[in-house]
Amino acid sequence: MISTRALTRDFVVSRTETVRAVRGISLDVEPGELVAVLGPNGAGKTTTLRMLTTLITPTSGTATVAGYDVTTQPSQVRRRIGYVGQGNGAGHTQRVGDELRGQGVIYGLDRRAAKQRADELLDALELRELAQRKVSELSGGQRRRLDVAMGLVHAPSLLFLDEPSTGLDPQNRANLWDHILRMREEHAMTIVLTTHYLDEADTMAERVVVVDHGEVIADDTASALKARLAGDRLALTVAPSNIARLTALAEKLPGAREVVAVGDELSVRVANGPAALPELIAAAQHNGVPIASAQVHRPTLDDVFLNLTGRSLREESNGKAA
Ligand SMILES: Nc1ncnc2c1ncn2[C@@H]1O[C@H](COP(=O)(O)OP(=O)(O)O)[C@@H](O)[C@H]1O
Ligand SMILES: [Mg+2]
Structure with a gap:
């Protein structure tokens, strides 16, 4: 067309x-x-x-x-x-x-x-x-x-x-x-x-x-x-004594990026969050690491734009509107 x-x-x-x-x-x-x-x-x-x-x-x-x-x-x-x-x-x-x-x-x-x-x-x-x-x-x-x-x-x-x-x-x-x-x-x-x-x-x-x-x-x-430019982010919390072990398990997830542990929370970027989360939870259970909470954060198109340009489209649009 x-x-x-x-x-x-x-x-x-x-x-x-x-x-x-x-x-x-x-x-x-x-x-x-x-x-x-x-x-x-x-x-x-x-x-x-x-x-x-x-x-x-x-x-x-x-x-x-x-x-x-x-x-x-x-x-x-x-x-x-x-x-x-x-x-x-x-x-x-x-x-x-x-x-x-x-x-x-x-x-x-x-x-x-x-x-x-x-x-x-x-x-x-x-x-x-x-x-x-x-x-x-x-x-x-x-x-x-x-x-x-x-x-x-x-x-x-x-x-x-x-x-x-x-x-x-x-x-x-x-x-x-x-x-x-x-x-x-x-x-x-x-x-x-x-x-x-x-x-x-x-x-x-x-x-x-x-x-x-x-x-x-x-x-x-x-x-x-x-999925390609930003990826999903998994956020899991565990007892602070277990965070190092969970981090090690997250690093073994296929395609895992940006593995960051802060306090009792671990954050890891993956291509497909809903598929990777159960995998990580299963691995944690298998290794005797109880998970307290788990979330999948899906990226937005703003994450994509930010990734591509280093600027936030949301802020630019808001700035213009304001
Ligand atoms: N008639 C015009 N004369 C001079 N500059 C123009 C004219 N129309 C658009 N531009 C410039 O071209 C660029 C793209 O404009 P435009 O296509 O209107 O963008 P958008 O629709 O994405 O906001 C801008 O820098 C704008 O200032
Ligand atoms: Mg226009």
């Missing part, structure tokens, strides 16, 4: 300064995938999406989207994709229903088809009761649902969403996600979205592309990234 090679975009800011916003991104997305592009502010997420949606041209590199080249066949690309930008610009004084019908007409539907499509989307995104409201009167969550509906008017097989849930409270985020996932299931859509919410990328996307400074620094399922 998407294939990019060494996609690059420079912005000439002044005669002496050029910003390289995207630095050689190569990415393949298969039909039906739901891919989250995760990265801090300024990472190049929006610039990448704007190239893939033909709104700006690449400085170098290539990209095909839905089978067409973004540079030489932009109108074919546009016909097959939906794009919901970061903070979209639906007209303010228009009514919700009119806005959706108007969008259908822009995409070449006749008036009857446009009305029918608008009706479907009003129902699908729970906007029916708001159809007569002015866009300017909608809440943030309602507005974002309208944005998504606008992107779906021409039933695209590929949908781009730029930070669809930014600025929404947790309940509205969850609600928007319900709608996105349902639309995806019903219409077998491929979805590429950007987010700087770690938990969102973690729980919603099957695949997470982590970008930083205009480059892809990781690309895998969230669970694979966490």
Whole structure:
């Protein structure tokens, strides 16, 4: 559905300064995938999406989207994709229903088809009761649902969403996600979205592309990234007199890393915590070391980002929000 090679975009800011916003991104997305592009502010997420949606041209590199080249066949690309930008610009004084019908007409539907499509989307995104409201009167969550509906008017097989849930409270985020996932299931859509919410990328996307400074620094399922780049941490407590023996046993676990004993607590990093924990407990029992408590701490995508960059994405996002 998407294939990019060494996609690059420079912005000439002044005669002496050029910003390289995207630095050689190569990415393949298969039909039906739901891919989250995760990265801090300024990472190049929006610039990448704007190239893939033909709104700006690449400085170098290539990209095909839905089978067409973004540079030489932009109108074919546009016909097959939906794009919901970061903070979209639906007209303010228009009514919700009119806005959706108007969008259908822009995409070449006749008036009857446009009305029918608008009706479907009003129902699908729970906007029916708001159809007569002015866009300017909608809440943030309602507005974002309208944005998504606008992107779906021409039933695209590929949908781009730029930070669809930014600025929404947790309940509205969850609600928007319900709608996105349902639309995806019903219409077998491929979805590429950007987010700087770690938990969102973690729980919603099957695949997470982590970008930083205009480059892809990781690309895998969230669970694979966490297992490979961070690993689970086991934490066990024993009587202080037994900590040395437990430490020795932990060091023998296959793939054990970062074995650290502090007081009566032992911490060890392993690839698969739920599998390694019973193994370690059994070894302890076998050697007459009673375990007082045991826990598996699973890593977060923030641990992954920290591992890759030495910075915490959580802190950066929070810092920005604050
Ligand atoms: N039109 C532009 N002119 C100059 N610099 C830009 C422009 N658009 C984006 N940039 C710069 O490119 C980098 C990537 O921006 P962007 O793609 O918006 O990041 P993200 O969406 O990940 O926050 C940033 O450093 C940003 O300041
Ligand atoms: Mg952006």
